Amino acid sequence: MGTVMESKVRIQREDFSVTDEIEAIKKSSRNIGGIVVFLGTGRELSKGENITRLNFEHYPKMAEKKLEELRVKAIEDFKIIDMSIIHRIGEIDIGENIVLIVAAGEHRAEAFKACEWAIAELKRTTPIWKRETTSTGEVWVQDTP
Amino acid sequence: MIIIRYFASLKSIAGKEEERLDLGSETTVRKLSEVLSQSTPRIGEMIQGKKIMVSVNQDVADLDTVIRDGDEVGFLPPFSGGSK
Numbered sequence: 001m002g003t004v005m006e007s008k009v010r011i012q013r014e015d016f017s018v019t020d021e022i023e024a025i026k027k028s029s030r031n032i033g034g035i036v037v038f039l040g041t042g043r044e045l046s047k048g049e050n051i052t053r054l055n056f057e058h059y060p061k062m063a064e065k066k067l068e069e070l071r072v073k074a075i076e077d078f079k080i081i082d083m084s085i086i087h088r089i090g091e092i093d094i095g096e097n098i099v100l101i102v103a104a105g106e107h108r109a110e111a112f113k114a115c116e117w118a119i120a121e122l123k124r125t126t127p128i129w130k131r132e133t134t135s136t137g138e139v140w141v142q143d144t145p
Numbered sequence: 146m147i148i149i150r151y152f153a154s155l156k157s158i159a160g161k162e163e164e165r166l167d168l169g170s171e172t173t174v175r176k177l178s179e180v181l182s183q184s185t186p187r188i189g190e191m192i193q194g195k196k197i198m199v200s201v202n203q204d205v206a207d208l209d210t211v212i213r214d215g216d217e218v219g220f221l222p223p224f225s226g227g228s229k
Contacts, residue, residue, distance in 0.1 A: 040228020056226065057153055059219055062203035063226075087226060098228045119227055127200075127219070128226025129153035140154040141225040 008083065009067040011058055011128075013090040015097055021084055025104045028082040034108035036115040040099040042092050046141075049134045056089040056098070059127035063087075066126040070118060078114035080105040085118065087128060147177075148217045151188075155197065155220050159185055168212070174199050175208040177218065188220065197222050 008025075010016075018039060026032060042054050071083045086100045101118050105111035122128075130141045146167050151159045168177065174192065182189025191197045192208075199206045200219040212218060 043228075058226070059150070059152055059200070059203070059221065062200060062219065065203060099226070123224060123227040125224070126226050127152065127198075127221050127224055129222065130225040131153070140222065142154065142223040 008085070009064060009071055010086045011060075011063055011067070011089055012086065013088065015088070016086050016100055018097075018100060021086065021100060021102055025082050025084055025102050028104060031106050032081055032104045033106050034104070034111045036103045036105075036108065036111040038099075038101040038115050038119050039097060040119070042094045042096050042098060044094045046132055046134075049132075049136070051094065051132045051134055053094075053133040054092045054098070055131040055133070056087070056092065057129045057131070058087070058089050063127050067122065070121050070125065073121075074103065074114045074118050078103075078105070078110045078117065080110050080114045083114065083118065085122065087122070087126075089128070146214065147172075147212055149177075149181075150217065150219045152219065152221055154222050155188065155191075158187055159220075170214050172212050173208065174201070174206050174210045174212065174218070177212060178208070192220070 022035060044051055067085050071085055074083050080103055082104045084102045088098055092098055101115050103111040103115040132139055132141055146165050149164045151162055156162050178189045178192035198221040201210050201212055202216055
């Protein structure tokens, strides 16, 4: 089963296995009928510039707390069964995994809605910052006020 | 003594990741921003102009939030986690 950990919200340097995380959430309930996954990955092109590397920094404790609040709210508001959220920090190469949100519901409709809401809310409320390295230098991305 | 933590782009503006200040037993975010304006005017302006978020003990704060001795204050530029 790889390295799936017990916590449903994690911020970690190491990569994760999407398959393992899906299998882990399936164990939450036998009533799960629809699982929606959002996987964010490192993209090479940003605002017309070629990115060679990404680096993510977070505010320890506060970021984990915000992700847990987000998870609880998603489960309550969208009436889904469970959700897991994993965000990587540190240096990330192009094409590598960055963030994973797994929303599991009885039916697909609420899982789709919860997953879309969760990634938007994560970007808005979670103290995680991205630094992009291009041929012209390094810049902190601040496009989400 | 309060602990101040700067994140992402603010680290290079402040020239440090962390600092400790003694502002008595109780102060506010507004008063702290006034103190910081003397050493780093840009940081003070960003706090007062609400260009950055402030946290006290990992909770989102505003200008009137009280800061007590031993608290941790975070200065947080706009977030950019996740992925588009």
